[in-house]
Amino acid sequence: MKLFKKIKFENGERKFFILGIPIFSYKKKELSYVEKARLQGVKVGENCVFVTMPSFGTEPYFITIGDNVKISFDVTFLTHDGGIWVGNNLEKTDYSKLGEIKIGNNCFIGCRTIIMPNVTIGNNCVIGAGSIVTKNVPDGEVWAGNPAHFIKTTSEYHKQIEKINTEEKQQNMKNFVETLRGTN
Numbered sequence: 269m270k271l272f273k274k275i276k277f278e279n280g281e282r283k284f285f286i287l288g289i290p291i292f293s294y295k296k297k298e299l300s301y302v303e304k305a306r307l308q309g310v311k312v313g314e315n316c317v318f319v320t321m322p323s324f325g326t327e328p329y330f331i332t333i334g335d336n337v338k339i340s341f342d343v344t345f346l347t348h349d350g351g352i353w354v355g356n357n358l359e360k361t362d363y364s365k366l367g368e369i370k371i372g373n374n375c376f377i378g379c380r381t382i383i384m385p386n387v388t389i390g391n392n393c394v395i396g397a398g399s400i401v402t403k404n405v406p407d408g409e410v411w412a413g414n415p416a417h418f419i420k421t422t423s424e425y426h427k428q429i430e431k432i433n434t435e436e437k438q439q440n441m442k443n444f445v446e447t448l449r450g451t452n
């Protein structure tokens with residue numbers, strides 16, 4: 269029997285044994301995506317949700333995200349223009365083109381969105397799935413597409429969803445009552 273043994277379990281727990289007797293164990297704390305982003309240098313407010321780890325590129329410290337922001341999966345933040353590579357090689361220069369990205373409070377960024385350098389997204393905005401955001405988005409607007417453009421106001425979007433929900437709820441209630449009566 270080995271004098272000292274260390275076992276790593278699938279749940280991340282590590283246990284240490286001396287002569288087969290467990291003497292010490294610990295589990296590494298898994299950081300949330302928000303905490304990981306902050307470690308990379310992204311300024312992230314309170315109560316944010318990242319569905320998966322966004323790609324923050326090479327200058328995460330150029331990115332500011334407000335409070336109550338939900339970022340769906342596979343979202344990319346681009347803070348520099350890599351195309352400068354070509355001109356730099358031709359002209360033997362070392363130019364760069366960088367830009368900050370800011371997202372206000374209470375926003376939703378749809379899946380697979382790309383946010384370009386120098387873009388500010390205001391407060392209470394919704395960005396549609398698969399968008400490429402190249403321009404600033406004013407407060408309270410829904411933008412989508414490539415390039416992203418104004419779709420409707422956030423309040424119009426919400427009212428429309430509210431209506432669908434109410435109609436759906438009424439239909440569900442009707443179906444439920446009919447099922448109880450045995451007519452469905």
Ligand SMILES: CC(C)(COP(=O)(O)OP(=O)(O)OC[C@H]1O[C@@H](n2cnc3c(N)ncnc32)[C@H](O)[C@@H]1OP(=O)(O)O)[C@@H](O)C(=O)NCCC(=O)NCCS
Pocket residue numbers: 319340341377378379394395396397398399410411412413414419420425
């Ligand atoms: C952008 C979004 C919020 C708009 O929702 P909506 O207001 O109900 O959209 P509508 O169906 O009324 O469409 C309005 C217009 O926007 C267009 N549109 C909607 N979503 C779009 C998108 N993601 N990209 C491009 N255009 C879009 C529609 O084609 C329509 O265009 P038209 O007026 O020329 O016909 C929604 O479509 C969306 O993309 N939500 C995010 C989905 C997502 O990321 N889910 C992951 C969950 S974690």
